[in-house]
Amino acid sequence: MIAALASPMLTTPWPIIKTHRENSDTFTLELEPPESNGPFAFKPGQFNMLYVFGVGEIPISISSDAGNPETILHTTRKVGTVTNALGELRTGDSIGIRGPFGTNWPVEEAVGKDVVIVAGGIGLAPLRPALLHLLEHRRQYKNVILLYGSRTPEEMLFRKDLEKWSSQLDIQVYVTVDRATRSWRGMVGVVTPLVHRAPFDRKNAVAMVCGPEIMMRYATEELQRRGVPDDMIYLSMERNMKCAIGMCGHCQYSSEFICKDGPVFSYDRIAHLMGKNEV
Amino acid sequence: MGEAISNYAKRILPSTDLDRLLEALQQKGYTLVGPTVRENAIVLEEIEGAEDLPVGWTETQEAGSYKLSRNGSEEYFDFASGPHSFKKYLFPPRLKLWQAKRHRAGFKVEQENDQAPSYAFIGVRSCDLCAIEIQDKVFMGDSYVDPVYKERREKAFILAVNCTKPGNLCFCSSMDTGPKAKSGYDLAVTEQLKESEHVFLIQAGSEKGHELLEALELADADEGAVEFENKQLEDAATSMGRFLDTHKLPSVLKNNFEHPRWEQIADRCLSCANCTLVCPTCFCHTVEDTTDLTGDVAERWRQWDSCFTGDFTYFAGGSARASTKSRYRQWLTHKLSTWTDQFGTFGCVGCGRCIAWCPVGIDLTEEAAAIRATDLVSD
Incomplete structure (x- = not known):
């Protein structure tokens, strides 16, 4: 054979x-x-x-x-x-x-809850399907909030989507840039402090976070400070991958294979690893 | 590993009849792979018969050292693990997976077919048998299956050798992976050299092995031979050159992520990847995509990789593990801690290869013991 x-x-x-x-x-x-x-x-x-x-x-x-x-x-x-x-x-x-390949955002588990999405830079890309799902099934969710940070207004992703969502009354969009340029009239600063004043019920909210690791760490800290439990905070992780099927070993993050156990993890599963160098 | 003990009867194979057994395997279409002397080491290669086995050869091993020597013994299996393991036959070091040709605006992908023969692995020690079982979990144990591995694995015949000669770097007793082959073999032998006779006590572990053995029409083993075997294996179990305390080891290593010992190892470790290449369980590999000079034919190759290389963790943000300290920590912690979360077993079988073939003689049993001795989080 x-x-x-x-x-x-x-x-x-x-x-x-x-x-x-x-x-x-x-x-x-x-x-x-x-x-x-x-x-x-x-x-x-x-x-x-x-x-x-x-x-x-x-x-x-x-x-x-x-x-x-x-x-x-x-x-x-x-x-x-x-x-x-x-x-x-x-x-x-x-x-x-x-x-x-991989795990997905908890759009089913979030039914009946407030959903707060925190994205940094290119991190908005993997979250876009989650946003589209929430908006398509809008009645199943309570508040839907998007907090998006971009380095500059020019580097902002999915500008048309952002403008459309901003004009909708059923999703609250907060966009901030690290560095403003001449035409920018919006918020300036990193995205993580926006968590502090976002309108969600900490006891009944799910957070989905994607961006650079450092940004996800600070966003998680802010969410924890607001009282969101660790198992209601979801992050999407990134590592080198060659196979995507749990065999090549490259994406190992302690016991986790990012390709099959992730990329989306609930924070309680990886809390012991976040912030450690060279895991 | 594996508690199954075979119920098949034990028989006596005179050492002079070893070739009869090997020939029977060849007649069944198997290509024999076994230990043989090459380039000053006992390696695993395709062999033709018993004359290729390393009779009269042995070796001595120390941390960072492997020395082949003649001992004049008539024994066929009087040596411990060499640099090779059977993984190179089940999980080839370099393998073409597919090729693609340009086709209009796109391309067409053609699968490569594996032409590997059915191998009969001769002289598989219990440690290496356990290593194969561990790699089974990696390549066939989850929702995705590597068809190359599966095909080769299912076609293979395993002739195990109960280990009566553990080496100076061996610690299978610590890992519960030997010296006796418990399961997963088709035939298992124990070599017995007494003053008057040289025989193999032989027992089937599968229907495949049983059939082959019946055809050889061998005499039943007498009580004396079985008692002698028990003594041989008891002696072997207590003459390991190394020891590893595995009690709570997974959590000890996890709790000591910031232990100063990692820095000290990094001062010696060359990050050369030798340990991962000789390890019979290391499974990490990379994928290489290439084209020919015309740019019209592309190929995908799979080849062994190592967590000690610089590219291994490289992604958009840089290298996730840039320092040697982090790479050694990853390797040791994976073997003795996180592997248990991933696959329900240690990733180490106590064969000692990584100790012998480390150019600076780093000994994982010593490093694990040092971290345990100065546990930062004792509970």
């Missing part, structure tokens, strides 16, 4: 149907899952492995609406070899996709 070697490591080419520039170094790829593979389904917070022909493969969260899996969006920043190569691709090109 001859083994079909690669199955979980085998990538499938998906065509790019549109590309969109978010800011100077961040872009979104719009992809169409091929019908031959059967319907593609994912949950908010999950990720795919994106392969550029001959260049390499990296984990990127899905940033589109899980209710519309016919079109899949990946938003990423040019920071390394593969993301730079991804940024060069155009409509009609194909990339390889494996996925979806």
Whole structure:
């Protein structure tokens, strides 16, 4: 008998149907899952492995609406070899996709509760499907609050979404920038202090946090100070990944494999690790 | 590990008949892999028959040292673990997973087929048998299964050797992984060299092994031989060169993340990755994507990687473990602590390879003991 070697490591080419520039170094790829593979389904917070022909493969969260899996969006920043190569691709090109992988944001567990979402920079991308889910099922939730911090107004992600959500009365959006530029009339400063005055009931709230690790630490501290219990705070972690199926060992974070035990963790599960260096 | 003890009858295989057994395996289509002398070490390679086994050879091991020597003995298995383990056959060091060709605006992916033969592993010590069981959990134990590993593993035949000659760096008694092979083998032998005779006490551990053994029509083992075997294994269990106290070890290591000992180890550790390469349970690997010169054909290769390399934890924010201290701490803590959370067993089988093949002779039993002795959080 001859083994079909690669199955979980085998990538499938998906065509790019549109590309969109978010800011100077961040872009979104719009992809169409091929019908031959059967319907593609994912949950908010999950990720795919994106392969550029001959260049390499990296984990990127899905940033589109899980209710519309016919079109899949990946938003990423040019920071390394593969993301730079991804940024060069155009409509009609194909990339390889494996996925979806990992745990998801607790949108089911949050039903009947206030939901506070804290995002920093590119961290808004994995949270976008959660926001879209909350808004689509708006009546199932109490207050929905988005706190978003960007380095500058120009680097803000999903500007159209932010403007739309800001004009809606059923979601409260607070946007802040680290450094204001001339046209900015909004808040200036880091995002974490906004937690302090966000309107949610600490006894009945779920928090979803994504951004740089340091930002997630401070956001968590603020949420704890407000009285949100550790198991109601969810974070999305990031590490080097080669396989996404718990075998290559790269993403280990103490006992956790970020790829399969995460990327979304409730804070109580990883509280003992946060803030420690070089875990 | 594994409490199962075989119910099959024990038989006597005269040492001169070892080739009959190996030939029977070859006739069944197995490619034999066993210990043999190469480049001043006892390594694991494909062998043709009993004449390739390291008869008359042994070795002495110290931290950072492995010396092959002749001892003139007639025994086939008078040595402890060498630098190789059977993982190189089940989890190959470098393997092509697939290739892709450009096709219009996109590309087409073609799976690679594994051409590996059915291996018969000859002379698997209990420590290495346990190591295979540990890797089974990694590659086949969860929702995702590595088809390469699974295929090779299911095709393999295991001829275990109950270990009567633990080495100076061995501590399988501490890890409950030996010296007797408890389960997971097709056949297990105990080599017995007495003044008048040289035999193997042999017992099947599977239906596959039982069938093969029946065909050899061997005599039953007498009480004397079984008693002698018990004594051999009792002696082996108490003559380990190393010891590791595993009591509450997972929590001791977790509680001592900031222990000053890690800095001291880092002063010696070269972060060379030798320990991870010789370790029979280390499973970390990387994926390499390449193209040919035309840029039209791409390949994906999988190859062994190590948590001691700089690239291992590199991601957008830099290296998650930049210092040698953090890498050694990760390796030791994984083996003896976090592995138990992930897979329900230690990631160490007490084979001592990492001690022998560490160029500066770092000894994990010594390091774990030092941390326990100065536990920052004693409870």
